[in-house]
Amino acid sequence: GDSVTQMEGPVTLSEEAFLTINCTYTATGYPSLFWYVQYPGEGLQLLLKATKADDKGSNKGFEATYRKETTSFHLEKGSVQVSDSAVYFCALMFSGGYNKLIFGAGTRLAVHP
Amino acid sequence: EPEVTQTPSHQVTQMGQEVILRCVPISNHLYFYWYRQILGQKVEFLVSFYNNEISEKSEIFDDQFSVERPDGSNFTLKIRSTKLEDSAMYFCASSTGQISNQPQHFGDGTRLSIL
Numbered sequence: 001g002d003s004v005t006q007m008e009g010p011v012t013l014s015e016e017a018f019l020t021i022n023c024t025y026t027a028t029g030y031p032s033l034f035w036y037v038q039y040p041g042e043g044l045q046l047l048l049k050a051t052k053a054d055d056k057g058s059n060k061g062f063e064a065t066y067r068k069e070t071t072s073f074h075l076e077k078g079s080v081q082v083s084d085s086a087v088y089f090c091a092l093m094f095s096g097g098y099n100k101l102i103f104g105a106g107t108r109l110a111v112h113p
Numbered sequence: 114e115p116e117v118t119q120t121p122s123h124q125v126t127q128m129g130q131e132v133i134l135r136c137v138p139i140s141n142h143l144y145f146y147w148y149r150q151i152l153g154q155k156v157e158f159l160v161s162f163y164n165n166e167i168s169e170k171s172e173i174f175d176d177q178f179s180v181e182r183p184d185g186s187n188f189t190l191k192i193r194s195t196k197l198e199d200s201a202m203y204f205c206a207s208s209t210g211q212i213s214n215q216p217q218h219f220g221d222g223t224r225l226s227i228l
Contacts, residue, residue, distance in 0.1 A: 034216070043117075043204060043221040044156070089156060099144065099208065100169060101217060103156040 002027045004090050006104035013080055013111050021075040021107045023064075023090035031092035033057075033066055033073040034101070038087045047075075047088070080111045115139040119205050119220035126195055127228055134190045134223045136205030145188045146206040146217060147180065149173070156204065162188065192225075200227045 007022040025033065035047040035057070048057030053068035062077045073090060090104040118137045126132045138145050147159040161168040162180055179191045188207075192199055202224050206217040 036219075041221075043119075044206075044219040046216045046218070049216060099215070099217070100146070100158040100161055100171075101148070101156075101206075102158070105155040 002031070002092065002094075002102055004092055004102055004104035006088075006090050006107050009087075009106075009108040011107060011109045013109070015082055015111055015113050016079045017111075019075070019077040019080045019084075019109065021088055021090075021109070023073045023075065023104060025071050025073065025090075025092050027071070027092060027094075029094060030068070031094050033064070034091045034093065035062070035064055035073070035075050036089040036091060036103075038089065038106070040086070044089065080109070082111045082113055085109055085111045115218075117205055117207055117218050117220035119203075119223050121223060122221065123224045123226070125226045125228065128197055129194050132192050132195055132225065134192075134203050134205075134225070136188045136190075136220055137186055138188055138205065138207030139218055140186075142207035142209055142218070144168075144208045144210065144217075145180075145182070146208075147190045148204045148206065148219075149201040150204065150222075151198075151201045159190075159203075195225075195227045197227050200225060 003026045032051045034049045036044040037047045048059040050057040050066035056065045064075045087106045087108045089106045091101045120135045145162040150156045160170045160174045177193045181189050202222045204222045205220045208215050208217045
């Protein structure tokens, strides 16, 4: 079935370090891809999205490129801040079918000063 | 910015009791969803709802679960007879439309603890 696989956490970085969180997907068609972020005690917030191959989503310094050939959507940021500490979820969604999101397991990021 | 609001933030219930989780979706949204996240596990889809009907449900959403939009603003999830394994964070979400690139907006969740 359709699924999303994320790198296991926690990922621990120092402030200003480069971040990569890997995400790969298995899907029978061509889904839209999303990154959601969950800050402590809060709900899921959409961070960025990409709807077709080679699209790049970006927001708040984070980027991810939809790679159909490798079925990947890796999240990157050039210089992380302490305030980026959160759990990051990769997800996919197909058009039609009333658009349920299929999530990865989440990756916890901890950034230290 | 409009938000999805969920109440209560934390619900503690005895096993076997009924529980109702409440959500107020964003006002111009038409599609509504419930997800759950068992502690330490991934976020899982439960059910989607449109035009006063269930659109899709997962295998988790058995006969103990029901959803309702009782008054045009609230969207509720009822668990008829709770089990220990129903303990989880429950998230409500809403979106404007069916097109796949319309993002779902999530509430902050209700933490349900079954004793």
